[in-house]
Amino acid sequence: MELITPAQIQPREDYYLALERGSILYFPSSPFALSEEEREVLRSTGLSSSSHHKNIAYRPAEDKITGFDPADVSDPHKLRGAMRSYSDRALAFLWKLLPRYMEKARIDFASFRPQEEEGRDLPAKKRNDLLHVDAFPTRPTRGDLILRFFTNIHPTKPRVWLTSDPMAALAPHYANGAGLAEAAKHPKGPLVGRMLGVFGAVEGKRSPYDRFMLSFHDYLKFNAEYQSACAKYRFHFPPDSAWMVFTDIVPHAVLSGRYALEQTVIVARGSLVGRENAPIEILQGLCGKPLA
Numbered sequence: 570m571e572l573i574t575p576a577q578i579q580p581r582e583d584y585y586l587a588l589e590r591g592s593i594l595y596f597p598s599s600p601f602a603l604s605e606e607e608r609e610v611l612r613s614t615g616l617s618s619s620s621h622h623k624n625i626a627y628r629p630a631e632d633k634i635t636g637f638d639p640a641d642v643s644d645p646h647k648l649r650g651a652m653r654s655y656s657d658r659a660l661a662f663l664w665k666l667l668p669r670y671m672e673k674a675r676i677d678f679a680s681f682r683p684q685e686e687e688g689r690d691l692p693a694k695k696r697n698d699l700l701h702v703d704a705f706p707t708r709p710t711r712g713d714l715i716l717r718f719f720t721n722i723h724p725t726k727p728r729v730w731l732t733s734d735p736m737a738a739l740a741p742h743y744a745n746g747a748g749l750a751e752a753a754k755h756p757k758g759p760l761v762g763r764m765l766g767v768f769g770a771v772e773g774k775r776s777p778y779d780r781f782m783l784s785f786h787d788y789l790k791f792n793a794e795y796q797s798a799c800a801k802y803r804f805h806f807p808p809d810s811a812w813m814v815f816t817d818i819v820p821h822a823v824l825s826g827r828y829a830l831e832q833t834v835i836v837a838r839g840s841l842v843g844r845e846n847a848p849i850e851i852l853q854g855l856c857g858k859p860l861a
């Protein structure tokens with residue numbers, strides 16, 4: 570597991586392959602400028618206390634922000650402007666470095682993480698300090714991949730991450746225990762899930778892969794043996810640094826830090842340089858059945 574610092578900001582096959590094999594691309598200082606005013610607008614924003622939100626989210630397609638506490642924001646337009654500006658520049662940067670992925674990528678949300686992660690009081694399933702792979706309950710990927718670009722805008726503190734060995738090493742040991750065979754057996758999902766009206770819309774779009782990844786996310790967080798025995802790599806991302814990683818290939822946890830910005834894109838698995846690196850391919854190889 571490596572941190573790789575691109576020497577030039579231009580597309581290179583080894584950058585794509587590094588990401589797909591579970592490395593982190595790291596930029597010691599942000600590859601695009603963020604004004605001090607934008608940083609201030611963001612850092613003065615609180616999370617909505619009454620809500621279930623973990624972060625403030627920005628939806629580029631709708632130019633909309635959610636998850637903030639209106640009482641804590643003097644000017645929601647400025648907050649939205651700062652999020653829009655970050656999202657625009659992060660996406661432009663991704664186009665510059667990774668055009669092969671961006672050509673068919675789906676643009677997902679950007680987010681801002683205003684709370685200190687150390688000692689944060691969240692239910693186990695939502696805890697960020699336990700190693701996990703990402704899966705989105707509301708936005709199934711059907712085998713495409715979650716690529717996330719992060720920037721630390723804390724003025725003085727690093728953001729501290731823990732990661733572990735990627736899917737290719739992880740899945741052979743843990744996927745069966747997490748119910749891979751069961752997920753592969755029911756291509757349309759458990760009957761009870763299909764009958765629940767509330768989940769009907771999303772559940773109908775979930776492939777066996779999405780259902781497995783959602784349960785794998787929880788399985789890893791609740792597996793004390795995995796959390797303590799797995800290989801661990803610790804990274805300190807200093808103020809103004811940026812990094813990107815496939816968060817469904819690489820198990821990760823955030824130990825401390827606050828004020829991180831992030832933009833997500835969903836990369837079509839057909840865009841990978843090595844398609845065999847996609848988690849869905851690894852899992853299908855293990856269970857011998859199509860998962861999407």
Ligand SMILES: [Fe+2]
Nearest residue numbers: 702703816821
């Ligand atoms: Fe995550």
